Amino acid sequence: MENKSKFHLEIVSPEGVIFQDQVQEAVIPAYDGEITVLPNHTPLLSRLKEGEIIIKYEKEELLIAITGGFLEINNNNVYISSDYAVKAKDIEIAKAQQAKKRAEELLREKAENVDLTLIEKDLQRSILELKVAEKIRKKQRIIQ
Amino acid sequence: MAESLQLLKRRIKTAKNIAQIGKAMEMISASKIKRAQKAVENNKPYAIRITDLTKTATEAVDLGSFNHPYLKTGQSNKKIVIMISPDRGLCGSLNTNLFKKVIEYEDKDLLVITVGKKVERFANRIKLNIIASFPMGNTVPSLSLVYQLTQIVNPYILNGEVSDVSILFAEFKSIFQQTPQSYRLLPINRSEIDSEKKDLPYKAEPSWEKILSELLPHYFEVRLYNALINAYTSEQAARMVAMQSAKNNALDVADFLTLSYNKFRQERITNELLDLSNGRFV
Helix, strand or coil, X not given: CCCCCCEEEEEEECCEEEEEEEEXXXXXXXXXXXXXXXXXXXXXXXXXXXXXXXXXXXXXXXXXXXXXXXEEEECCEEEEECCCEEEHHHCCHHHHHHXXXXXXXXXXXXXXXXXXXXXXXXXXXXXXXXXXXXXXXXXXXXXX | CHHHHHHHHHHHHHHHHHHHHHHHHHHHHHHHHHHHHHHHHHHHHHHHHHHHHHHHHHHHCCCCCCCCCCCCCCCCCCEEEEEECCCCCCCCCHHHHHHHHHHHCCCCCEEEXXXXXHXXXXXXXXXXXXXXXXXXXXXXXXXXXXXXXXXXXXXXXXXXXXXXXXXXXXXXXXXCEEEEEEEEEECCCHHHHCCCCCCCCCEEECCHHHHHHHHHHHHHHHHHHXXXXXXXXXXXXXXXXXXXXXXXXXXXXXXHHHHHHHHHHHHHHHHHHHHHHHHHHC
16 A cells, blocks of 8 residues: 555756655646646656645655756656756755845846846746745744 | 085975975865765766656657757858866876867867866967856856856857867876866767657657757756866866875975985084094194
């Protein structure tokens, strides 16, 4: 029974394996809408867009922010490869806020030798991180 | 006499100082190698997944009719070479060996992107056409460097101006051996990723072709990042070995100087004693 109610989920990014465990459910931001993956999902290969993955395991919920990537579901094994993935817990809000401020400042200055698209990417990323981290904070407050 | 003793003493001190600096730099490099190897290890699962996925996708896509700028061989003679070197010297023959390879690229149609100050300066001196240059940095190269590189390369590829992109770096073979290596990154070799056509059990979203064209840039990035980490590891390994031998040489010199210092001192004492005993009979 144990095996049938769970499936294997693995999230890898260039910085290493971010998550690897047996889970019950995962909500994944696929290219055309969020999909919820449950055990025995049909084999699928899909592009992902940026957003958050919500993982349910051991009565706990875990949020992971990703910026696009690929999803492969095969035989109760789910693999997600993303350029950038980070656990919401690991995101230090202050750090993200600082990065956001810095990126905004840079954008304003429009310095000649700084690549705008890169800064925009940075900004997008820190906004995403903030969003996810704040969500977690709210949740913790409710529990308290 | 007294002067030369002083001089020897000073030289001994200098040699010992050099040995100490060498030792410190050796230890720094040793710890950096460990970090670099960890980065390689961490990057591995992702690199394997992307390569696997690309191969899976080609099982469903007919590469012959599939068109992507990264796969196209163009008519233009222009080429881009990404050259990677350390920012600093003190790493033995690593830079010299790299430069020997750089000299071979004497071509007017060549566009050069340099990573690392050493190769930037050298390419400037032999008047290569540099379109962008980046510093290598003192820490493991970050992924954002890869994005910056692709930002430079992509416009050339997409408008068909260039189709050939290669990379030159010192490949890490072992701690004692790093050889300059160059290979082609683009166009991606079809046979490298092509695989037998099969009916896959997967459903693809949105379509196999779209997934593949999304995957190819990732594939390119993975290979580029791999080369960057590799070059960084080489730099640290070369520096570690160079500093180790510098330290040993400095210690040898210090030993030799100490020996002559002691001999000198002994001689002086003997002479003084002789003077004293001679003086008694006068």
